[in-house]
Structures are given as C-alpha cells and as structure tokens.
Amino acid sequence: MTNGDDVILRFRDVHKSFGTQKVLDGLSFEVKRGRTLAIMGPSGTGKSVVLRHAIGLMQPDSGTVEVEGRDVAKLRGKELAELRRRMGYLFQEGALINWLSVGENVCLPLRENTNLPDAEIRKRAEEKLALVRVENAWDKMPSQISGGMKKRVGLARALITDPEIILYDEPNAGLDPEISASINELIRELKVRLGVTAIVVEHRVNCIKTVADEVLFLEKGRPLVQLPPKEFFASRHPRLVQFLGTDPD
Ligand SMILES: Nc1ncnc2c1ncn2[C@@H]1O[C@H](COP(=O)(O)OP(=O)(O)OP(=O)(O)O)[C@@H](O)[C@H]1O
Ligand SMILES: [Mg+2]
Structure with missing residues (x-):
C-alpha cells in the first residue's frame, strides 16, 4: 500500500453526541497518503472532537474511524501504542x-x-x-x-x-506573523520532504494556502464543502462568503 494514492485516514458516517448535544452528525471524509486536509468551521462545531476521534482519544457513538483500514476504536494495548507512536497530535491548548x-x-x-x-x-x-x-x-x-x-x-x-500522520489543532494560534510563517513552512516541509499525512484545524488563510491540499468546512456536524484551497477561497457559497468575510486575516 505505497502507491501514493491510498487512503490513510477515513471517517465513515461518524455520529457523536454529548448528552443531548449532537456534535458529529454522520461525518464522512478521507485523507490520502501524503495529503493535508485543512478543517475550518465555526467555534464549537466539533473540529477538535474530530481530531480526538482520529487518534482514538474519543470513540464514535456509531460509524467508524479507520487509520490504514483499521478501526481505531478496536485497537488495544500494543496496537494502540503503535498507532500513537505513528501519529502526532498538537493539542489546541498545548x-x-x-x-x-x-x-x-x-x-x-x-x-x-x-x-x-x-x-x-x-x-x-x-x-x-x-x-x-x-x-x-x-x-x-x-x-x-x-x-x-x-x-x-x-x-x-x-x-x-x-x-507519519500529524494532527495539528490550530498550529498558528498565539504566534506572531513571523513565527507563524516559519511554523507553516515547517508543516509544509514535513509534508513535502517526508510525505507526512496531516489534518490541520486552522482559520488563518496563510496557513491553509501554504499547507493544505483540500479544505473541509465543517458545520452542524457535517462537511458543508470540501475543496482545494484556491477554489475554497474563491467560492461564492453564501455561508463561506459570510464566514470568511468576517475573518480578520
Ligand atoms: N468531552 C466533552 N464533553 C462534553 N462536551 C464536549 C466534550 N468535548 C467537546 N464537547 C462539546 O462539543 C462541541 C465541539 O467542541 P470542539 O472542541 O470540537 O469545538 P471546536 O470546533 O474545536 O471549537 P474551537 O474552534 O472553539 O476550538 C462543543 O460544544 C463542546 O462543548
Ligand atoms: Mg477546537
């Protein structure tokens, strides 16, 4: 499975609620080897929850999260430790x-x-x-x-x-523009030089343009759109125009 086009990470119809609050509502997407998917969306929409599912810190109520075809929720002991060694997670709060x-x-x-x-x-x-x-x-x-x-x-x-797989939760948060640029370059280098597969949760346009192959806009627990950055930022979708139009960057 090294043909460069295989799916490394796959969410299949993932549902997740906390009490009566539905956060993920049948979320499906995939990330291919060596690709970087950016996730954008309003605060509280479930972006960090998605990353926690990807690394097995949270489990779906229904649906599956697969890494290289293996159901993360079913991994235990050694296998889970192996997965954690192969996946890096930058927590939102550090x-x-x-x-x-x-x-x-x-x-x-x-x-x-x-x-x-x-x-x-x-x-x-x-x-x-x-x-x-x-x-x-x-x-x-x-x-x-x-x-x-x-x-x-x-x-x-x-x-x-x-x-080999890195989940970045707002890697630019709290960084000045110079340091942000160097971190974005680093994320890009890991991808280009080492072929790292990644999900980046981020709002900053610069970051997304530098590192992402596709942008998934998450709202109400589902993808609203999933597009390459150029098309994403050029989109006339009223919801995206509204959201991006209010972004300080
Ligand atoms: N362990 C938990 N227990 C209960 N509710 C939770 C838990 N984790 C997340 N939530 C709720 O799920 C929703 C999504 O949270 P999440 O942290 O994924 O949002 P987010 O999209 O990352 O937002 P932000 O952009 O502010 O970081 C929120 O309403 C949050 O309160
Ligand atoms: Mg978050």
Missing part, C-alpha cells in the same frame, strides 16, 4: 504537563513508547525544539514560557516520534 520542564515534556512520548537510551532521547528532543525555534528553554517550566512558546513546545512534542 496541553503541556505543568510539573515537567519544557525538555521533559518533549521527551515524554519517547520515554513512554520506546526503550531508547536517555542521551538519544535528549538529543532528539533538542533537535525538535530547535526545529520549532525554541532555544534555551529546556529547564523552564511551562508556566514560565509564553503562550506562543507553549504552542511550539507542544509541536516539538508532537513531532518527537517522527510520526
């Missing part, structure tokens, strides 16, 4: 562990999922921190760094296992 230093936060996935020696783990973590342009922060605690730095440390942690 989700750094407060009582661990920046460096230890980045090391965590390797400590939990591999038997690599300490020195090797540290070396890899330092490389990833340099990649996201965080320097001299190894010993700092999360409370001592800025929001934008937390986001980038979260990204370094998501990249530490060299994942």
